[in-house]
Amino acid sequence: MGIDLNLVGAKGAIAEEAEGKWGMVIDQDLCTGCQACVAACAMENNLSFVGEEDAGYGRTQHWIRIERFWEGAYPEVKATAFQPMLCQQCGHAPCEPVCPVFATPHSPAQEINLQVYNRCVGTRYCANNCPYQVRSFNWRDYHLEPFHANNVDGQLVYPLHNQFNPDVTVRRRGVMEKCTFCIQRIHQAEDKAKSEGREVHDGEFTTACAQACPANAITFGRMDDHESLVSQLAHQDRGIKHLEELNTLPRITYLKEG
Amino acid sequence: MSENISRRDFLKLATVGAATTAVLTGCGPASRYIKREPYMEMPEYTYNGLSTYYATTCRECAAGCGLIVRTMQGRAIKVEGNSNNPVNLGKTCARGQATLHGLYNPDRVQGPLKRTRGTPFDLRTNVSVTWDEAVQVVADAINNNNPSEVAFLLGMAPDHLFDLVSDLANAIGAPAPIRYGALSMFEARATLIKASENLFGTAALPFFDIANSDLVLSFGANFLETWLSPVAYTRGFAKMRRGNPKRRGHFIQFESRISQTAAKADEWIPIRPGTESLVAAAIGRLVAEAKGGAVSEVFANVDLNEVLSSADIKLETLEHVAEMVGEAESAIVIPGGSALGLSNGLQTAETILTLNALADNFGKPGGVYLSPFLPNQDTYHRPASAQEMAEFIEKMKSGDVKVLFVHGVNPLFELPESLGFADALGSVQEVISFAVFPDETALASDYIFPDHHGLESWGYQRVATGTEQSVLSGAQPVVSPNYDTRATADVLLAASQALPFKDEMEFLQSKFASLVGQADDSFSAPEINTFTAYFQQHGGWWKKSSELVSPSATDTLGRNFAVEQAEFAGEGEFFFLPFVSPTLGEAGANKPWLQELPDPTTTVMWNTWVEMNPETAHELHIENDDVVKIISEAGEVEAPVYLYPAIRPDTIAMPFGQGHTAYGRYAAGRGANPAKLLGQHFNEAGDLAFAGMRVRIEKIEGKKQMLSRLESRIGVYNEGLEEH
Incomplete structure (x- = not known):
């Protein structure tokens, strides 16, 4: 692509072009709200569960969540289409410029929005500035709470830690985190493609959420390849982008119901 | 691997391994377990830093989805669906994903x-x-x-x-x-099979081909949640909706609350509990009358006006549904658990299957089939x-x-x-x-x-x-036993x-x-050891082509039986509807990530709630999170109220899945079990009339329990707005 998104005045003109490299399409007509993507994301990305009390304070570590809203009142009440909400990997990400320590930069290679855990100092400015409310903060070392451990000969043993994905950092207290488009899978596919001297094909790998989705509502792939499934789907009539008017250039296209 | 291996060679090998990520089997019956080994003596098929994948079966429910489990150095890291297994074709549900929180649960029994x-x-x-x-x-x-x-x-x-x-x-x-499981009780599986036996002469589970239908009517069937085989039916639903570019399948749900499944329906029709068979028969009558010719007796005997008043449904609604059924190319009607777990459940199941006969869909694409048996099995x-x-x-x-x-x-x-x-x-x-x-x-x-x-x-x-x-x-072990x-x-x-x-x-x-050596298999093996190895590698054995059985239905429309309203047990102002928690299922409460998944419709986590219509609650001076006591003839439980805009005012509903007194640290002492309210009332097929209870409630003054929800409370029924 080669477009420097930081150029002043380039925004409107490049919006069409700037679809990014990796993109996602979510078909709300198919999403059944089953939470399989949420669980798959948690297992792939070592997300902490926070327990009932912290969950009540809105501190859950859901990188993807399913939103549903009610319309009308009984008996004409209707649940709006389930809406999986995750980091939109904005081309113009509002979270990026507010970080004082550059912990959430834009990746030129993958054209996604990164989160560098060991730079993050926990100001939470980014979460404050995210219009999609998809960033979550580690208020505690949830995975190290003794409640989850067994005492074996005086030592705390955490059996659940066996499940951690070694490709993904386990975050500590005071650090912000968010959906990475499963960047570990992107890297793995890129490494493999590089070793074979080629580009990464569309459909070669997918994110954990798209992989699990029983209704096939989530499609992930190369947006810069106009033949790819994700690109074809994104250009359907039903496609919308959330809060497009903020000119965030979201990389996720939602397909409306009906 | 030889002992004199240079670093360069090792890296080469590792690259080859990455390029050919294959599903490995163990080495047959002789080596039964993959051991957790120190790095020094890793098995030859395990490289440091590279994953090994094993095909197995999910045991979280009885659907039998195939899994590919990613392991690394003897630890199970991630569960993926087996894309070859015909049940789930590479997909999993949330419970399948969280099965690792069972494997590595800190509260396992560690020895005899x-x-x-x-x-x-x-x-x-x-x-x-x-x-x-x-x-x-x-x-x-x-x-x-x-x-x-x-x-x-x-x-x-x-x-x-x-x-x-x-x-x-x-x-x-x-x-x-x-064999027993709460899911089979809430699905009223015995009733479904008995109805199939009465109509088709075969005691088999019906298979509803919603993928190829263009109109789905469901009477309380929660096929996107826990019903029979949720991943397979979700795939069917997706095909029904978007599989055919020429049309978008239409879906109507009859249920007294908006369940997760009903939330995906184009039309939700909240009929009064216990009148499912009457409504089905009334639709049958209208469809048959519109078609012309003789109306079968079972439908003709229904008094439409009586149905309208007892089911709390408008004539226009019924006529609209009947018109859609008449015009649909392939309409299908599905009987779900809450419609069958009633005193007249068997009759309801037969009425609904008869409605399928009227839609003439037995053994046709988009219609009703019977599930095939395995070649080494003669009955289900x-x-x-x-x-x-x-x-x-x-x-x-x-x-x-x-x-x-x-x-x-x-x-x-x-x-x-x-x-x-x-x-x-x-x-x-x-x-x-x-x-x-x-x-x-x-x-x-x-x-x-x-x-x-x-x-x-x-x-x-x-x-x-x-x-x-x-x-x-x-199924095969993906890790060696932890304990x-x-x-x-x-x-x-x-x-x-x-x-x-x-x-x-x-x-x-x-x-x-x-x-x-059977023909048309997923793989062919000449003898038993090869078969076993392939069985492990593929994650099972299956036929390649469809074996669905067309029901041998003769004169289904000629059968006559009385269609009546269900009887409810106990006294009280509310119908009681227990439903299986879509995220927890019957045994998910000890998996912490399942606990932290928000319920799809209420977004409540980690607890049990009672769904009540806001209007009703207002009359009773009940607010969100007020704890109420629910009293049936069989027992009583306490739970906080969730004001649910999508439930009939005369019905309250509670999820099943919590309320454990044991079962580990994440499950014990959390929430309430609605099964305590269910009395001993059975339908003709022997299933529990779990949806046929009446209950009353008592507000416990001054007692509140804040439910943890994903959704914001601000603005919900004006809560939290008065300060602003």
């Missing part, structure tokens, strides 16, 4: 224990026994008792252990094992109905059961308390549990001889329904000499024998 019944679970106070002693205990229990007084109670899945115990019981002359052994469980409990109470073996089911939690299982256990001399987790039933046992977790075990599972072809989903557990099949084979098998694997191979 002798216990005092009812004492708390604590490894320090329970007496550890050796496996030799354990086998001796099982052997004594089987051999020193009259075989008729030995009973086996197993989980819902038709798996290899059920086959083994069936053969064992047959060999020693004991009664056949009983269904799980016990609640009435059969009640009979079994009576038998226990009369002292005719001296030894009870329990595996894969937690009847103290999954059965309604009114059936009296807890009391009946007192009359059983010896209770031996094979539980993986310290659940309520395990704690009421004399011994716990823990089986491996599903991901540490061998086996297979018959796929009862959800696929077009017969499927034997295969001192032992396969229950091995324990039983060691304890009893009645079966001629050395170990579990020999038994499995004996069951594979008739499948070797």
Whole structure:
């Protein structure tokens, strides 16, 4: 692509072009709200569960969540289409410029929005500035709470830690985190493609959420390849982008119901 | 790998390994387990930093989805769907994803224990026994008792252990094992099968081909949540909606609340509970009248005006639905659990299947079929109905059961308390549990001889329904056992000499024998060892082409039976609708990430709630999070109220899945169990009339319990707005 998104005045003109490299399409007509993507994301990305009390304070570590809203009142009440909400990997990400320590930069290679855990100092400015409310903060070392451990000969043993994905950092207290488009899978596919001297094909790998989705509502792939499934789907009539008017250039296209 | 390997060569090898990520099998029966080895002596197919993938079967429910589990250095890291397995074609549900939180749950039973019944679970106070002693205990229990007084109670899945115990019981002359699961009760599976038998002469599970239909009417069938085979039916739903570019399938749900499934419906029609059969018959009458010709008697006898008033539905709505059915190319009508778990459940199921006959869809794409059997199976052994469980409990109470073996089911939690299982256990001399987790039933046992977790075990599972072809989903260990557990099949084979098998694997191979060399298989193997290896590699065995059975329905429309409203038990101003939690299922409460998944419709996490219409609640001066006591004829429970805009004002609903008193740190002491409210009322097929209860509620003054929800409270019914 080669477009420097930081150029002043380039925004409107490049919006069409700037679809990014990796993109996602979510078909709300198919999403059944089953939470399989949420669980798959948690297992792939070592997300902490926070327990009932912290969950009540809105501190859950859901990188993807399913939103549903009610319309009308009984008996004409209707649940709006389930809406999986995750980091939109904005081309113009509002979270990026507010970080004082550059912990959430834009990746030129993958054209996604990164989160560098060991730079993050926990100001939470980014979460404050995210219009999609998809960033979550580690208020505690949830995975190290003794409640989850067994005492074996005086030592705390955490059996659940066996499940951690070694490709993904386990975050500590005071650090912000968010959906990475499963960047570990992107890297793995890129490494493999590089070793074979080629580009990464569309459909070669997918994110954990798209992989699990029983209704096939989530499609992930190369947006810069106009033949790819994700690109074809994104250009359907039903496609919308959330809060497009903020000119965030979201990389996720939602397909409306009906 | 040779010992003199240069770093450069090693890196080359590692790259090749990455390029050819293959699904490996173990090395056949000889090496039964993948060991967790130190880096120095890794097995040759394991490279540092590279994953190994194993195909197995999900054991979280009885659907039998195929899994590919990613492991790394002997640890299971991630569960993916097996894209070849016809049940799920590479997809998983949330419960399948969280199965690793069962495998690595801190509250697993870590070795064989002798216990005092009812004492708390604590490894320090329970007496550890050796496996030799354990086998001796099982052997004594089987051999020193009259075989008729030995009973086996197993989980819902038709798996290899059920086959083994069936053969064992047959060999020693004991009664056949009983399978039970709360899901089968809430699905009213026995009713569905009985209706199929009455109409088609075959006691098989119907298969509803919603993928190819353009109009789906569902009477309370929660097929996107837990019903029969949720991943397979979700795929069908997606195809119905978007599979055909020329049309978008239309979906209408009749249910007294908006369930997760109803939320996906184009139209939700909240009919009064208990009138499902009347509404179905009324639709049948209108459709038949519009078609012209004779209206079959079962529909003609329905008084439309009576239906309108009793079902609380408008004539225009009925006419609109009937018109859609008449115009649809392939309409299908599905009877779900809450429509069948009623006093007239069997009649409802038959009325709804008859409506399918009117839509003329038997054995046609987008219509009703019967699920195929496996080639080595002639009938579908269904799980016990609640009435059969009640009979079994009576038998226990009369002292005719001296030894009870329990595996894969937690009847103290999954059965309604009114059936009296807890009391009946007192009359059983010896209770031996094979539980993986310290659940309520395990704690009421004399011994716990823990089986491996599903991901540490061998086996297979018959796929009862959800696929077009017969499927034997295969299981193999993806990690070596974490604790001192032992396969229950091995324990039983060691304890009893009645079966001629050395170990579990020999038994499995004996069951594979008739499948070797069959035509049109997913793979072909000339002899048993190759078959076993392929079976592991593919994650099971299945036919390639569709084997769906067309129901042999003769004169379905000519049958006549009375269609009446259901009777409700007990007194009170509310109909009570318990439903299985879509995220927890019947046994997910001990998996912390499942607890933290928001319920799809209420977004509540970690607890139980009571859904109540806001208008009703307002009249009763009840607000969000007010704790109420719900009282039925069978018992009472307390739970906080969730003001739910999408439920009938005369109905309250509660999810089933929480309310454990044991089952580990994440489940115990959390929420309430609605099964406590269910009385002993059965329909004609023996299923519990769980949706046929009336309850009353009492507000507990001054008691609030804040539910943790994902959704914001601000602005919900003006909460939190007055300050601004």
